[in-house]
Amino acid sequence: MKVLVIGGGGREHALAWRLHHSPSVTKVYATPGNPGIAKIAQCETATDYVQLAEQLHVDLTVVGPEVPLVAGVVDQFRLRKLPIVGPTAANAALEGSKIHSKRFMEAHGIPTARFHTAATPAEATEALRAFRFPVVLKTDGLAAGKGVVIAQTPAEAADAIETLPCPLVIEEFLEGEEVSFIALCDGHRALALEPSQDHKRIFDNDEGPNTGGMGAYSDSAILTETQRSHILETIVNPVIHATGFTGFLYAGLMMTPSGPSVLEFNVRMGDPETQPLMLRLLSDWGETLMAAAKGALPSSIQWSPQPATCVVLASAGYPGANQTGQAIHLPEATPDGTTIFHAGTKRQGDHLVTAGGRVLGVTALGNTLPESIDNAYAAVAQIRFEGMQYRRDIGKKGLKRYNTV
Ligand code: AMP
Ligand code: GLY
Numbered sequence: 001m002k003v004l005v006i007g008g009g010g011r012e013h014a015l016a017w018r019l020h021h022s023p024s025v026t027k028v029y030a031t032p033g034n035p036g037i038a039k040i041a042q043c044e045t046a047t048d049y050v051q052l053a054e055q056l057h058v059d060l061t062v063v064g065p066e067v068p069l070v071a072g073v074v075d076q077f078r079l080r081k082l083p084i085v086g087p088t089a090a091n092a093a094l095e096g097s098k099i100h101s102k103r104f105m106e107a108h109g110i111p112t113a114r115f116h117t118a119a120t121p122a123e124a125t126e127a128l129r130a131f132r133f134p135v136v137l138k139t140d141g142l143a144a145g146k147g148v149v150i151a152q153t154p155a156e157a158a159d160a161i162e163t164l165p166c167p168l169v170i171e172e173f174l175e176g177e178e179v180s181f182i183a184l185c186d187g188h189r190a191l192a193l194e195p196s197q198d199h200k201r202i203f204d205n206d207e208g209p210n211t212g213g214m215g216a217y218s219d220s221a222i223l224t225e226t227q228r229s230h231i232l233e234t235i236v237n238p239v240i241h242a243t244g245f246t247g248f249l250y251a252g253l254m255m256t257p258s259g260p261s262v263l264e265f266n267v268r269m270g271d272p273e274t275q276p277l278m279l280r281l282l283s284d285w286g287e288t289l290m291a292a293a294k295g296a297l298p299s300s301i302q303w304s305p306q307p308a309t310c311v312v313l314a315s316a317g318y319p320g321a322n323q324t325g326q327a328i329h330l331p332e333a334t335p336d337g338t339t340i341f342h343a344g345t346k347r348q349g350d351h352l353v354t355a356g357g358r359v360l361g362v363t364a365l366g367n368t369l370p371e372s373i374d375n376a377y378a379a380v381a382q383i384r385f386e387g388m389q390y391r392r393d394i395g396k397k398g399l400k401r402y403n404t405v
Helices: 010-020 049-056 066-070 073-079 089-096 098-107 121-130 154-163 225-243 274-280 285-293 369-380 396-402
Strands: 002-007 027-032 060-063 115-118 135-139 148-151 168-172 177-186 190-192 196-198 201-203 207-210 215-218 246-256 259-266 308-314 338-342 345-348 351-354 358-365
Touching (some): 010 274, 010 285, 010 338, 066 073, 073 089, 089 246, 121 154, 338 369, 358 369
Antiparallel strands (some): 196 215
């Protein structure tokens, strides 16, 4: 079959790469794609995705980013009976509006932090009285990871109220470990992918501002079977039953002492979580996605027991205004089990140059989590561009599971 991937970041490179290695897939297209994707897929520029899918006679389309989903790309494909993996615009509102998402969780008994909503700054100031510090303030709409402030003091909360666009969600601060739990849904049933953890802050030890994600690892040991079933029953299945959800439902969870609680829903795979997940996946991804699009998901898929780690290499200045156009030096080859996924890169003549905040996602398998971390950083050591910044501690929070023998 021929498959079209919508998007052009690291997540989409990983999706296209896994599809390229799927026995059922004869050709991969991507729009807009990127120079890394162009090595394994045909990249096309398009504004009308339906027209492109029809022109290319693709059998299946998979959507990477949230923006086209919220804009209704899945609804448009369904009108033309074109198979696609993703949620309808109505269901994408679980990510597109935090107020909708919180109210939905409240209505369906899905565990989430206690919250108030505020339509104006004055209402927000009033709502604060119902919370202790730290308190969390979130803008309602899509904000690419920049719409959340954790205020430690009343002064910080007042600042946040001034800068975040209204309406706002104000919610209780939760403590615990964060887990990315992603399930592929076919409208009736969910297939949980392996668990992963993101590293959202720019600096080591989770310091500095939030980013789109500076690295991620996936390791079976993150969640027990019992925890996975519990999350499916209390969080994912209620969404599917209430909405007929299709596509990827990503629950950003806080594992609190009283159980998993939803920090946010996303309606797509995570970036950079997808990169280690695609390295670990053994099943035919094309077949699995087609089954999801047809409402007939298999009950399980195969994963490598090996953990995988992805280290993001970012441009100087990221997540603020960043410098682009720097020449990128890559190794000629990478060892088996290591893949360099492109995110913000571009061809300039014969050169590969930086073209965004997050530039590359260096991803590696290993027999153990420490080995996968070492393998990823060994490849990082062979890559150079001016101003390159990255975290040195990706995956380290998972190591505690290896020290409990
Ligand atoms: P969100 O976009 O809602 O996932 O928020 C971004 C990040 O802010 C999350 O990954 C958490 O690290 C943090 N965060 C969000 N909500 C809370 C909360 N209620 N308690 C503690 N941390 C939170
Ligand atoms: N890695 C977090 C996200 O994709 O939203």
